[in-house]
Amino acid sequence: MGKEYKVFCCTHIDTECFNDPLYTLLHTGADYDGKKYKNMLADNTGDNISNKKDKFDGLVTGLYWIWKNTNYEITGICSYRGYMSYDGKKPIGLNETKELFENKQIDFIAARAEVPMSIYATTKKYEAEIFARNMHNPFEYLREAVEYVDPAYLNAFDHVMYKGSILNCRHTFITRRKYFALYCEWIFNVMTKYDQILKEKHYQFSGYRFYGGIIEIMERVWIINNPINVLELPIIMITEQNVGYIN
Incomplete structure (x- = not known):
């Protein structure tokens, strides 16, 4: 029997995802939204953090649900509008994904974007209120959390945060189950410790989805600190009208 593949397209509205057997819809933040959609999985079953969408972002509550409640051999996450593309014309599909994981021995397909300065x-520059409100660099506390969970990640953290200009963005990736589980265990351990530190410091959170933005940055820290075969692809955005790039 071949490997089982499934990528979960996270949504907060009643919609459709790209028509390919690789993808299935997942309603994320379902508890927080208080809505139910027919013919769609929801992240408020089993072991979940669905009611924490306001803090973590729906893609993160979805990430946690996939980790705790599924066991596909190759799995991943994206939004219902944003997909990685292998050919630059359409979202990557099941056949292309099988080729990459089974014949080219890819371990992790990650979305890639570049910013003009360091992270x-x-x-x-663009989230100045985070610093102004608290008069403290929140990434220093994040570094403390990383060091507490596993100090082997500190060099990668310092490079990504203060030297790097590449972001593995939008919580969009496909990987082998082994690495999916390892990544999720690491990132949620870091965020649990980070949450504890911020509360102890009486840090004022910067509104909606604060941790979601932090986790988006941290994905690259995990990737460059692990010796795996990574393929980075651009994201294309799909609407009813057109397909467009995000670089």
Whole structure:
């Protein structure tokens, strides 16, 4: 029997995802939204953090649900509008994904974007209220959390945050189950410790989906600190009208 493949397209509205057997819809933040959609999985079953959408973002509550409640051999996550593309014309499909994992021995397919400055400088410029409100660099506390969970990640963290300009963005990736589980265990351990530190410091959270943005940055830290075969692809955005790139 061949490997089982499934990528979950996260949504908060009643919609459709790209028509390919690789994809299935997942209503994320279902508890928080208080809505039910027919013929769609929801992230408020089993072991879940569905009611924490306001803090973590729906893609993150979905990530947790996939980790705790599914066991596909090759699995991943994206939004119902944003997909990785192998040919630059349409979202990557089941046949292409099988070719990459089974014949080219890829371990992790990640969305890639570049910013003009370091991640730290970009965040400070465009999310200035995070720093101004608390008069403290929130990434210093994040570094403390990383060191507590596993100090082997500190070099990768420092590079990504203060030197790097590449982002593995939008919580969009496909990987082998082994690496999916390892990544989720690491990132949720880091975020649990980070949450504890911020509360102890009486840090004022910067509104809706604060942790979602932090986790998006941290994916690259995990990737460059693990010796796996990674393929990075651009994201294309699909609407009813057109397909467009996000670089």
